[in-house]
Amino acid sequence: MKKLIIAAAMILTVAGSAHAKEWKNVRIGIEGAYPPFSWTEPNGEVKGFDIDMANALCEEMKVKCTLVKQDWDGIIPALLARKFDAIIATMDITEERKKKVAFSEKYQHIPARFAAKKGTPIELTTEFMFDKRIGVQRATSMDTYVTDNFPKAQVKRYGTADEAYLDLKSGRIDYVMIDSAAISDGLLNKPGGDAFEFVGPKLNDPRWFGEGAGIAMRKNDTELKAKFDAAIKAIRANGKYKELQDKYFDFDVYGD
Amino acid sequence: MSLEAFFLWFSQFEYVQLLINEWPLYLSGLWTTLWLVALSLFLGLFIAVPAGIMNNSNNWAIKFPAWAFIYFFRGTPLLIQLFLIYYGAGQFLANNEHPIALAIWPWFQEAWFCALLAFTLNTGAYTAEIVRGSINTMPSGEIEAAKAYGLSRFKIMSRIVLPSSFRRALPAYSNEVIFMLHGSALAGVVTIVDLTGAARIVNSRYYAPFEAFITAGMLYMMTTFVIVFLFKKWEARWHKHLKPLKV
Numbered sequence: 001m002k003k004l005i006i007a008a009a010m011i012l013t014v015a016g017s018a019h020a021k022e023w024k025n026v027r028i029g030i031e032g033a034y035p036p037f038s039w040t041e042p043n044g045e046v047k048g049f050d051i052d053m054a055n056a057l058c059e060e061m062k063v064k065c066t067l068v069k070q071d072w073d074g075i076i077p078a079l080l081a082r083k084f085d086a087i088i089a090t091m092d093i094t095e096e097r098k099k100k101v102a103f104s105e106k107y108q109h110i111p112a113r114f115a116a117k118k119g120t121p122i123e124l125t126t127e128f129m130f131d132k133r134i135g136v137q138r139a140t141s142m143d144t145y146v147t148d149n150f151p152k153a154q155v156k157r158y159g160t161a162d163e164a165y166l167d168l169k170s171g172r173i174d175y176v177m178i179d180s181a182a183i184s185d186g187l188l189n190k191p192g193g194d195a196f197e198f199v200g201p202k203l204n205d206p207r208w209f210g211e212g213a214g215i216a217m218r219k220n221d222t223e224l225k226a227k228f229d230a231a232i233k234a235i236r237a238n239g240k241y242k243e244l245q246d247k248y249f250d251f252d253v254y255g256d
Numbered sequence: 257m258s259l260e261a262f263f264l265w266f267s268q269f270e271y272v273q274l275l276i277n278e279w280p281l282y283l284s285g286l287w288t289t290l291w292l293v294a295l296s297l298f299l300g301l302f303i304a305v306p307a308g309i310m311n312n313s314n315n316w317a318i319k320f321p322a323w324a325f326i327y328f329f330r331g332t333p334l335l336i337q338l339f340l341i342y343y344g345a346g347q348f349l350a351n352n353e354h355p356i357a358l359a360i361w362p363w364f365q366e367a368w369f370c371a372l373l374a375f376t377l378n379t380g381a382y383t384a385e386i387v388r389g390s391i392n393t394m395p396s397g398e399i400e401a402a403k404a405y406g407l408s409r410f411k412i413m414s415r416i417v418l419p420s421s422f423r424r425a426l427p428a429y430s431n432e433v434i435f436m437l438h439g440s441a442l443a444g445v446v447t448i449v450d451l452t453g454a455a456r457i458v459n460s461r462y463y464a465p466f467e468a469f470i471t472a473g474m475l476y477m478m479t480t481f482v483i484v485f486l487f488k489k490w491e492a493r494w495h496k497h498l499k500p501l502k503v
Binding site: 169172 | 343345346347350351365367445447449453456457459460461463464465
């Protein structure tokens, strides 16, 4: 019996020390359907600001990174199920998500906005939004914002932002509410996008949109969080961040 | 432990919390699933019976349209049919000034209508095949007897062939009803909040996929049990004559 206990204790110690592991290989979950942050080329290659950010951070941390593509509404469950170790997918740091995952410091902060056919009026009140059809991407902070603030609107939830744009173009929905940079890239600057425009103010109320987008990790991977935080700081300081930002945007995506 | 204390203890679990908060969403999802499936099955019958009879015809001009319809809808996945109708309508009917497009777009604009149409056509095709098979296995002696009595072709169809085929088709049709119920889970991909859609919303709120989907799974299973039970009742009633005699 004593031997058994000792053996068990030894196994536990080994398991415990293995847990505080040296991160040599980090698997990163990405979405691949949210331009300009990440999109999939016809040949299957993924590109975008998030992808470049992931590669730059991994280079800074001196670890080997593997990118894993995952649909947005299953991305947190997949992280918790250990399919990858971190999510770099423009995920807003919200209180709701913090209950399940840990976040790095923010690496960007882009406000969300409504977009609609040119000339569509908008008022952000319950009465005005009564029966208005609003398209959002399922499980985003915009989904929560619209659901909480406009209980009498018809909220249509899509798997990807592109499906929402399709239905906005055909007139099935009146508004979409998505990250402003994603709307610019995925809708307004695409062929046929000139019939649409941003409506209403920029929205970044921290209660729904948090303090920006961060890298999500499992709560017990504290060393990994420390590494990512340090790496974000480092690429901000050495100019790499600005270089990547200027590749995709003509404004400051880090916010203040 | 008092009852109150028990409930307090019970409701601390995360899953119980999820159920307490989200059961209205699940119920409204279940309701959407039920009416969508029931209505498509009902409307599908009006396609299935004529298509099944036509597909049995020896006249090529009558047989071909039914055959082509059944072949297409059994030959392609339901999801593809739904996409074709939903996004096809968005592409060709929306922003189209043609009077026909203007007239039908308000219907196709609604996701539920696209789903209803896809489900109805799909179940219509499958059920037509059940009807055809069931008519084919009609004992020829019964038809000969009807002819000997001098019944018209229409009377033979409506009084002899269809009622008898209907009885023989019941077990196969119960399968189609269950398949349709489960197939309707696809409605969620075109923004309809059916039972699966409700589960996806719950998953997105709690990041608890297992809990979210097992709840929907249980509700689907309960619905299936009710369907199986009803068909058992109907079979007991309409297959009475096939039962061994009690001595």
